[in-house]
Amino acid sequence: MGFQxxxxxxxxxxxxxxxxxxxxxxxxxxVGLSPxxxxxxxxxxxxxxxxxxxxxxxxxxxxxxxVNAIIxxxxxxTTQTVINSITQELVQLPTVxxxxxxxxxxxxxxxxxxxxxxxxxxxxxxxxxxxxxxxSFRAYLITxxxxxDEFITNNK
Numbered sequence: 001m002g003f004q005x006x007x008x009x010x011x012x013x014x015x016x017x018x019x020x021x022x023x024x025x026x027x028x029x030x031v032g033l034s035p036x037x038x039x040x041x042x043x044x045x046x047x048x049x050x051x052x053x054x055x056x057x058x059x060x061x062x063x064x065x066x067v068n069a070i071i072x073x074x075x076x077x078t079t080q081t082v083i084n085s086i087t088q089e090l091v092q093l094p095t096v097x098x099x100x101x102x103x104x105x106x107x108x109x110x111x112x113x114x115x116x117x118x119x120x121x122x123x124x125x126x127x128x129x130x131x132x133x134x135x136s137f138r139a140y141l142i143t144x145x146x147x148x149d150e151f152i153t154n155n156k
Contacts, residue, residue, distance in 0.1 A: 003048045008033065009041060013051070017149075020054040065095070065113035067120045068142040073108040073128060076135040083108070086133055095123065108134075 005013070011031045015022060022030075028038035045051045060068065075082065083101060086108065090096050099110040114120035128137050 003045075003050050005050070009045060009050075012038070012041060012045070016051065016054075060113050064115050067114040067117055068145070069112050069114075069120065070140045070142065071108075071110050071112060071124075071128065071137055072139075073110075073131075073137040074135045075106060075108060076133050078104065078106055082133050086131060090127060093127075 008031050012027060015027055015030055024035050024039050024042065027042070028035045031038065033041070042051075060066075075086070087099055087101075090099050090110065095113050097111040097113060099108065101108055112120075112123060114123060124137075124139065128134055
């Protein structure tokens with residue numbers, strides 16, 4: 001069972017997801033609290049793992065990452081040891097934005113970015129096709145993004 005959130009907690013999270021740089025005084029005013037109890041609630045959300053951290057959202061294209069892809073790799077062997085050996089290297093790569101296993105660990109799903117199609121193909125060759133533990137893969141080059149966030153504020 002998850003951490004129980006009330007309406008104030010949910011509003012705090014929504015505001016922080018919209019503006020992670022909001023001050024405690026501004027946050028408190030926006031949710032109808034004074035700053036000390038607001039800060040206590042915020043610290044509780046952080047210490048209970050509801051809020052994992054704060055980060056800047058960046059425009060990948062402005063940084064020169066013009067290729068964005070979703071890769072679904074079918075694993076040949078699905079032991080945790082094999083999964084760990086594959087993912088250990090992948091998750092260290094800055095161009096791997098996310099990496100997941102699916103139910104029963106039969107597939108590895110990842111979101112990757114590359115500067116261009118040549119570096120994308122190098123990534124595929126080095127980390128996917130040359131990996132003896134990957135049976136096959138499907139790659140989906142992203143042409144448009146309509147929603148790309150991790151907002152979760154409904155506690156139901």
